[in-house]
Amino acid sequence: MNKDIVWHQHDINKAARAEQKGHKAFLLWFTGLSGSGKSTIAGALEQELFRRGVHTYLLDGDNVRHGLCKGLGFTTADRQENLRRVGEAAKLMVDAGLVVLAAFVSPYRADRDAIRALLPEGEFVEVFVDTPLAECEQRDPKGLYKKARAGEIKHFTGIDDPYEAPVQPEVHIHNHDRSVEEVVAEVLAKLQARELLS
Numbered sequence: 001m002n003k004d005i006v007w008h009q010h011d012i013n014k015a016a017r018a019e020q021k022g023h024k025a026f027l028l029w030f031t032g033l034s035g036s037g038k039s040t041i042a043g044a045l046e047q048e049l050f051r052r053g054v055h056t057y058l059l060d061g062d063n064v065r066h067g068l069c070k071g072l073g074f075t076t077a078d079r080q081e082n083l084r085r086v087g088e089a090a091k092l093m094v095d096a097g098l099v100v101l102a103a104f105v106s107p108y109r110a111d112r113d114a115i116r117a118l119l120p121e122g123e124f125v126e127v128f129v130d131t132p133l134a135e136c137e138q139r140d141p142k143g144l145y146k147k148a149r150a151g152e153i154k155h156f157t158g159i160d161d162p163y164e165a166p167v168q169p170e171v172h173i174h175n176h177d178r179s180v181e182e183v184v185a186e187v188l189a190k191l192q193a194r195e196l197l198s
């Protein structure tokens with residue numbers, strides 16, 4: 001870091017924004033295999049939060065790779081850079097007073113922990129969307145598992161690339177043989193128990 005660049009503390013801070021918006025700001029980080037249901041659950045949860053008047057923003061892996069993270073692939077280094085950029089963007093949004101929902105495979109513990117470390121204690125909520133690989137592969141909505149099995153896609157998480165499951169996620173969802181509504185209700189209850197939502 002250049003020592004001539006000094007942090008400027010502005011007058012409107014996070015507490016003031018939370019008071020204006022009427023709720024706390026935090027980052028809900030959804031991690032799990034491709035096809036586990038991250039986008040579906042994050043999207044349904046965002047709808048419910050929005051309905052309650054919560055100011056939200058949903059960052060989705062497939063979408064940010066069209067802009068902020070354009071050109072990055074799926075090597076370990078590219079995933080790390082992808083998640084570093086997303087983590088910094090999410091941090092700004094949380095500072096702006098939003099409840100940010102981020103849905104990324106984010107297969108490496110170190111990358112997820114690096115994002116956790118960017119935020120104040122309690123403002124990073126890791127949500128492990130735990131769906132068996134066989135189920136994800138059966139869902140295969142984009143046909144990517146089929147391509148990965150055929151060797152047409154390399155470094156595919158769960159096939160020829162690792163997925164390091166969270167050890168102590170704040171929320172552990174089993175998203176198999178359950179309705180999306182049931183799962184959303186479970187996440188909301190966990191957030192209320194942590195006093196992140198009223």
Ligand SMILES: Nc1ncnc2c1ncn2[C@@H]1O[C@H](COP(=O)(O)OS(=O)(=O)O)[C@@H](OP(=O)(O)O)[C@H]1O
Pocket residue numbers: 033034035038039061062065074078079080082083103104105106107142144153154155156157
């Ligand atoms: N090799 C490989 N491994 C995993 N996923 C792949 C790969 N190639 C393409 N895709 C598609 O890209 C989506 C994952 O992007 P992410 O930005 O979430 O990945 S990561 O967090 O940087 O690991 C992922 O989206 P989801 O299915 O929504 O998880 C896939 O559709």
Ligand SMILES: Nc1ncnc2c1ncn2[C@@H]1O[C@H](COP(=O)(O)OP(=O)(O)O)[C@@H](O)[C@H]1O
Pocket residue numbers: 032033034035036037038039040041103139141175176177178179180
């Ligand atoms: N609880 C669930 N039960 C059955 N199918 C689900 C459930 N949650 C998500 N799905 C389906 O699984 C597929 C993958 O979901 P998606 O949200 O795209 O996963 P991801 O974002 O993790 O890749 C979609 O076809 C979605 O409709």
